[in-house]
Amino acid sequence: MNKDITDLKIGVLGGGQLGRMMLQSSTDFNLDIHMIDPDPNAPCSKMANSFTQGALTDYDTIMAFGADKDVLTIEIEAVNTDALKELEKQGKKVFPQPAIVEMIQDKRKQKTFYKANRIPTADFILTENAEEVKSNASFLPAVNKLGKGGYDGQGVQIIKTEADLEKAFDAPSLLEKLVDFKKELSVIVARNEAGEVKCFPLVEMAFHPTANLVEFLFAPAEVAKEVEEKAYALAEDVISKLDMVGLLAVEMFLTQDDQILVNEIAPRTHNSGHQTIEANITSQFEQHLRAILNLPLGSTELIKPAAMVNVLGEDGYTGNAKYEGLNELLSIPGVHLHLYGKKLTKPFRKMGHITITDESTETLKTKALKVKEILKVKA
Template sequence: MRFDNRKKLGIIGGGQLGRMLIQAAIDFDLTIKTLDPDSDAPCKFISHEFVNGSLKDFDTVMAFGQDCDIITIEIENVSIEALEALEKQGKAVFPQPSVLRIIQDKRVQKQFYKEKNLPTADFILTDNQADTSTHSDFLPAVHKLGKGGYDGKGVQILNTAADFPKAFDQPGVLEKKIDFEKELAVIVARNETGETQTFPVVEMVFHPEANLVEYLFAPANISNEIAKNAEEIAIQTANALGIVGLLAVEMFLTKDQQILINEVAPRPHNSGHQTIRANDVSQFEQHLRAILNLPLGSTRAHSKAAMVNLLGEEGYAGEVIYQGMDEVLAIEGVHPFLYGKRITKPFRKMGHITIIDQDFEKLKEKVIFVKDKLKVIAKNA
């Protein structure tokens, strides 16, 4: 274990997660190269080198990785075959392609939980819409695309047989719908030596239409026993995968106080953005420590925190305006993080607000104020 700041880090994906990862990597004095299909991606102007190209094209990813010492991702939908080939060339690729193969397909992911005795909702693998329609006795359930779904896309709720026309006509997984009390998340980091660290459990609230995290509270309002159980399950999952880097584990807390794994993401995650202001190390710094095989940092929270996602308002598309920012910034403990996206559209993630307060009730009041006051609209709407 030896720190070397001369390494070139390649980030596949140039969105907001890559942007915040670069902001942390600057403190390590690393050279950063990013790849993204959007010629105006958020990472473009803060990377040492930016490549405009497909994340899923084998040749593009192979060429991108040739002069990188370490390669990481900010999105799972990438060419795993290229990452495997780069790994064979001796490149350090984290998370490992073998881990991505499990996580990229939700069907394989769910089977993995079952094989490793990790708690998750009952499920049935489905081949197409017709196949799904034969399982009316399993309803109510949630139908998920095996591959390609993200940020709430690729998910359909099937309450009765009348909903079967909404089922995907592609390979997917039908999961038993859980009557949960809370949706939780734990981010766990793991380096090559097997050292692990978890961030405090967070409680997420999802937007009812977009199926995106609207806001969250950290730490979650749960008992110490439940928090410890959630953290242990996250560590067990990371160790079972053998992942190097971050793993975000989204969970359900059921009405009978059981923890069930919903999904995982092998990278920095929306449920960890508040760590930039609220914890000794942020999730982004911790990811860098893990993939560089450095000692993991303390995840101690020095304040209660909340995170509010800034989503494009319905009915607005075009050059972005952040209406109400002045009023929001006048509140103590409010910190904006804008993602460098010039164009807004309905429900697009444009930034987030982290809110800090030692008093939980005051924290909730600030969240309500920010949600009501700050709107992401378009200039010419």
């Protein structure tokens, strides 16, 4: 690419909070960023150099959007990969590569890729409908995951006993052996066109008991050094075997016997990397931009231990968002608030996140629990 990075026209498919934080990071490099999203009031709608309202899954819409762009990237996987493949053929730089996005869109193909490439993951069975799930009752306890369409905990059912089989998806899905894990971990790994690879420090996640999405995150994860090194090696192995350019979130299970299994991957900036804005020398959003522009990757060194708390819409409230407890929250040392610009709240909708930095990991946990109780999003 012969153009200076400031002369490139960069298109981003998706205009949500991940795109918003990418935009905020892009201003440091004076990049020309253009966004498309189906929601006219998307978080990026008033921040990008230009904003297009349009369906991310419509072939003609994406072809028209990409026609005058030099580089295209995503902040969500639910996009039309056929259009991206055609734009790639026309000479556009498209990262992550459309074929990889297409594979990751289908959890069945994801799992098959792991197996074919000897990437450790939970045992699984591919199923076409609910009857096939029920016919594999001997495989329980297991998790039934829709092949396509699941997002933020949707499209996942835990099936522990035969009585739970009524919850099985009557669509192409997979039945994955329920893993007896002691921790859920994540590594954000980046790779540029030159083949340079860097991992962010391993983080530990705690999930909301009913919404099935990340509620707390702690960095660094409290694990043995050998577990940490194994996690980095695994993340680097996955992105290298994909031959992917961009940023990849690799979610993992740490089993009771200290084995690491890949759970799922996301080819974009990710909820498990939000703390990097304050806690690391380079944020995940800057690193993503560096990777897709084939710039040297930035240092991922942790400046201070950090916790991240997702700000979720309160259960029972739908309507124009109102934030209770802001003054008390912002009086706590080390607290950094990020609101996503979403006007409407609904139960468990991601409305923002809070990063807490502190020298002490114990203090971090205490503050994280306190912060969760202070800020409430109601209508």
